[in-house]
Amino acid sequence: RRGEYVAALESHRRRFPGDDTAAEATLLLARLHERRLQYTDALREYLRVPIGHDRGFEAAAGAARMYELVLDRLRELEQPADEWERAARSSLTAYVERFPPLLHPLDRWQAKVAMSLARLLLVTAPVDYDTADAMLERVTATWEAIQEDETSASRRTTWAAVAREAAQLRVVALAGRGQVDAARQLIEGRAGSDPRVVLDVLDGLTGALEQADDQLVGQLGRLQLAVAEPLAAQRDRLDADVRRRLDSCLLEALFATGRTKQAVETAERLLAESPRDDDLRYAVAVRLGECGRRECLAVALPVWRVLERAEQPGTDPWFEARYHVVLGLLRTGDTKTAKQLFAITRTLHPSLGGETWRDRFLALQPEFGP
Helix, strand or coil: CHHHHHHHHHHHHHHCCCCHHHHHHHHHHHHHHHHCCCHHHHHHHHHHCCCCCCCHHHHHHHHHHHHHHHHHHHHHCCCCCHHHHHHHHHHHHHHHCCCCCCCCCCCHHHHHHHHHHHHHHHHCCCCCHHHHHHHHHHHHHHHHHHHHCCCCHHHHHHHHHHHHHHHHHHHHHHHHCCCHHHHHHHHHHHHCCCHHHHHHHHHHHHHHHCCCCHHHHHHHHHHHHHHHHHHHCCHHHCCHHHHHHHHHHHHHHHHHCCCHHHHHHHHHHHHHHCCCCHHHHHHHHHHHHHHCCHHHHHHHHHHHHHHHHHCCCCCHHHHHHHHHHHHHHHHCCCHHHHHHHHHHHHHHCCCCCHHHCHHHHHHHHHHHCC
């Protein structure tokens, strides 16, 4: 039936190439490919819908979505993404150039395109904080206009998530432009008296830290601390979920600003307060490992041991935990135990986890000594 559906749509496009319904057929094909996770095929069809069509910006938002999914997959596979990044920036910029004049509000599809372009400009070379901020300011201005319109309750609901994400991205753009005070005012202006709103924005900063350069990491870390520390002062009055999110944000901010001792203390408190939370243990262990310093790895090592015991030997999560145990032993000075554990692992599991973990294990060998 799917084959017949595709054939009917393609036949319609051939028979009525100049009719608006041909673009409708193309949009339906793009959606089908997207549902089947065929992102490059979906992207090709979304890009074929003329921007002047009534649903042109809906298709543009689909193309933006596909570009992001393709780029995420390439990064996950550690494959070159430069060509795709350039194509995405070029295509989305062309769409933005067809936006209505500056004083006119955007519709939700245009807002999604603007945010996708802003995300690209914030994390791909050459980074362009100014243009990203301009894109996000238009989204924010539209949200403010919607809030003032008393007749648009349903529209406000639709736009709430869009506005939250735009605020997160704009904080990063402002910080990148060196306007840290303006970024902080934006967070505080959105927060009101609800700490969850503050944490929503801080969570966005945590994601930005992963792709930021060294200078921006410091700025974002200081911004996180400046906003999170007042919340931490009322920590005992917050409910458990909010406290945990706050502590996770503080942990990232402390690492980003080089306050390793305080970060390790925060990590230890998180682990002590939630001793049975495997997801938390894993997240904290990974973050301590990224720190790389001896004091961080000393705290992470017993956590990886617990995670290792919880997994089935020979599975990918088990190899991950075993690798970090061996690495932690090496970095904390217990070379003898690390060497013995590596030898046992290699004897029982000659593949050393296959292509995912083998090279990492073997890279440790020179450190074992004779």
